Ligand code: SF4
Ligand code: SF4
């Protein structure tokens with residue numbers, strides 16, 4: 001808490017300046033706890049941590065290109081009941097968007113929550129990150145931005161970012177109270193902070209901070225990033241639609257799925273607290289498998305793989321934010337995100353809905369009107 | 382192709398379409414034998430899983446039929462069902478499942494004639510589409 005500790009932090013880079021901001025929030029901002037990603041001391045990875053002690057911020061790194069999980073799931077756990085004292089959560093854009101969906105599904109609450117969004121240039125998959133980070137993960141983070149500012153497919157050490165990130169149209173956080181800027185920024189200087197809501201403004205005033213000016217190169221860098229990402233996305237969509245354009249092709253796409261259901265565990269918006277596919281509804285009687293096998297003479301086991309995936313689409317494709325955690329979690333390298341994003345694109349368009357866009361837009365299946373969609377029930381006979 | 386007799390799984394509401402189907406039968410209106418009827422208490426209870434499972438098991442088409450708006454015994458089960466059917470059609474279209482293979486209608490208890498006509502029409506439509514190839518293929 002001494003002045004020297006502060007000044008050594010202040011003179012450094014984007015990471016340490018963010019740590020200082022968080023420190024001020026805990027000390028003077030009336031924030032009782034902060035949920036933020038940090039490098040774990042026991043393993044070369046980055047995980048969300050809930051911090052109450054301002055002296056525990058040394059390993060905090062909200063910019064690390066590591067995306068172990070979608071933190072919206074954790075925020076949902078913290079806000080299942082409304083918070084008694086203010087908590088701040090530091091999230092990527094896709095985590096905020098997933099959390100917005102969970103709040104609308106009554107699995108999270110915004111009361112007393114301050115959302116700090118970080119602009120996001122992407123991240124590596126869970127297998128690649130430790131290779132990328134090496135033994136000096138903080139330095140690796142800074143190195144990442146030098147390369148990533150140049151475009152979406154930047155490879156470092158021959159490693160490419162996760163496809164979900166390369167195809168993401170939301171590098172700038174929406175629905176955040178404060179935004180920490182990195183796009184076009186020099187990470188060897190302090191990170192910029194802007195308030196987007198009254199809540200955010202009040203907090204900055206409380207800790208005596210001015211909003212920082214955004215870097216001069218930001219607009220151009222953002223435009224370039226968006227252009228590259230949209231091009232990547234469009235190509236990814238076209239290839240995925242082609243690869244799964246009928247049920248036979250879908251079966252070949254999912255052919256090595258082992259029904260582990262990791263994709264739905266990792267998915268932040270798979271909202272059922274108990275998935276029906278893991279209940280005894282699907283714990284079939286042994287004789288049942290034999291009856292099914294006899295029908296066609298052959299039965300693939302485990303069964304119900306395509307059934308599971310299409311059912312999941314029916315449950316959550318309207319809420320899919322394209323975060324890519326499903327692909328990240330798949331043990332067999334199935335391109336789950338690519339598939340679900342193309343389906344989400346169709347279903348969200350059908351209902352004029354965009355997952356994560358706004359707290360006030362009702363999720364399509366939680367509402368209805370008396371007069372709508374006449375084509376669905378039109379009698380053609 | 383002429384000997385292809387489509388199998389249509391029909392999820393029908395107890396309070397309306399089920400009675401209409403009964404009426405169609407007792408009034409000896411022509412009613413194709415292609416329909417396998419599953420009586421539900423409301424179309425609002427038709428879980429999308431039922432429709433997906435029916436199609437993956439090789440059903441050639443699925444019919445979901447319930448009360449007209451305003452007549453649903455659970456107030457708005459039918460209006461919720463309409464959104465679910467819209468969603469299912471959008472998902473399945475993505476995998477080239479022809480949208481004629483999923484149909485939703487509102488048929489009141491007295492509309493036996495309409496029920497017969499809709500089923501007959503559906504059979505014709507599905508005959509033109511041909512059989513659901515999953516009936517013979519191994520589904521994973
Ligand atoms: S389906 Fe995949 S991409 Fe979509 S929200 Fe879930 S984990 Fe993210
Ligand atoms: S994580 Fe991969 S293998 Fe596991 S259920 Fe999902 S798609 Fe299948």
Ligand code: FES
Pocket residue numbers: 394395396397422423424425447448452453454455456457458459
């Ligand atoms: S009771 Fe018939 S559709 Fe709801």
